[in-house]
Amino acid sequence: MKIAFEKAGGLIPAIVQDFSTGDVLMLGFMNDVALAETQRTGEVVFFSRSRNKLWKKGESSGHLLKVRELRIDCDADAILARVDPVGPGVCHEGYRSCFFRKLGAGGEASVTEQRAFEPEQVYGAGKSTGEKR
Amino acid sequence: MKIAFEKAGGLIPAIVQDFSTGDVLMLGFMNDVALAETQRTGEVVFFSRSRNKLWKKGESSGHLLKVRELRIDCDADAILARVDPVGPGVCHEGYRSCFFRKLGAGGEASVTEQRAFEPEQVYGAGKSTGEKR
Numbered sequence: 717m718k719i720a721f722e723k724a725g726g727l728i729p730a731i732v733q734d735f736s737t738g739d740v741l742m743l744g745f746m747n748d749v750a751l752a753e754t755q756r757t758g759e760v761v762f763f764s765r766s767r768n769k770l771w772k773k774g775e776s777s778g779h780l781l782k783v784r785e786l787r788i789d790c791d792a793d794a795i796l797a798r799v800d801p802v803g804p805g806v807c808h809e810g811y812r813s814c815f816f817r818k819l820g821a822g823g824e825a826s827v828t829e830q831r832a833f834e835p836e837q838v839y840g841a842g843k844s845t846g847e848k849r
Numbered sequence: 850m851k852i853a854f855e856k857a858g859g860l861i862p863a864i865v866q867d868f869s870t871g872d873v874l875m876l877g878f879m880n881d882v883a884l885a886e887t888q889r890t891g892e893v894v895f896f897s898r899s900r901n902k903l904w905k906k907g908e909s910s911g912h913l914l915k916v917r918e919l920r921i922d923c924d925a926d927a928i929l930a931r932v933d934p935v936g937p938g939v940c941h942e943g944y945r946s947c948f949f950r951k952l953g954a955g956g957e958a959s960v961t962e963q964r965a966f967e968p969e970q971v972y973g974a975g976k977s978t979g980e981k982r
Contacts, residue, residue: 717958729862738871743927755954786952790940794876796948807923815929819919821888825850
């Protein structure tokens with residue numbers, strides 16, 4: 717099946733879902749090389765739009781995402797990676813999932829989850845507000 | 850919380866997850882108006898990149914997505930809509946989820962789910978290969 721990378725300028729969204737719990741953990745983007753590396757290594761590799769290069773999730777934190785299954789949607793322009801996450805959480809802010817804020821009717825966002833780890837201890841001081849890695 | 854629509858040219862990915870089962874059903878894109886309409890109506894509204902206009906999911910099929918909760922990720926550039934789906938499936942190819950194909954190591958895709966409905970009966974002849982609505 718030909719994946720429609722060209723449809724969105726070479727990058728397609730990749731949803732990461734916890735294989736065991738079903739929780740949606742994060743969303744990143746993949747180009748063809750990132751997908752090939754994900755398949756070759758069995759660990760999720762994204763393409764970072766801000767750093768403009770391949771980015772293995774967990775490369776600095778150790779919080780790798782072990783792939784159990786990859787799925788592709790009907791239009792072949794979105795990927796679903798069902799994974800076993802390594803470590804207490806995927807989010808650089810210290811949460812299990814990056815989707816830890818609920819969006820209210822007026823646009824306000826409220827935290828609905830408990831922190832799973834201290835980001836400073838994992839990413840080092842000054843990195844807690846940077847991109848998740 | 851200010852949502853980072855500008856980061857991706859005005860559109861951010863919106864993951865749709867079944868509130869009850871946790872299954873990821875589909876991925877669409879929202880601009881600020883689509884998100885506002887989703888919040889106002891309580892039903893998921895996307896922005897269609899191919900038709901270049903707002904698109905209420907289910908507008909022709911009746912397979913609406915009733916919002917139970919909206920979440921925003923840490924970088925405020927992806928939305929997670931947890932929904933109660935109306936009808937047997939969201940996919941225009943007749944499946945419960947658009948992610949009904951598993952991606953193999955060699956790039957081959959294999960169908961892993963059972964069809965939930967006949968797309969011709971819902972979308973009409975000739976529409977089954979078009980965009981999901």
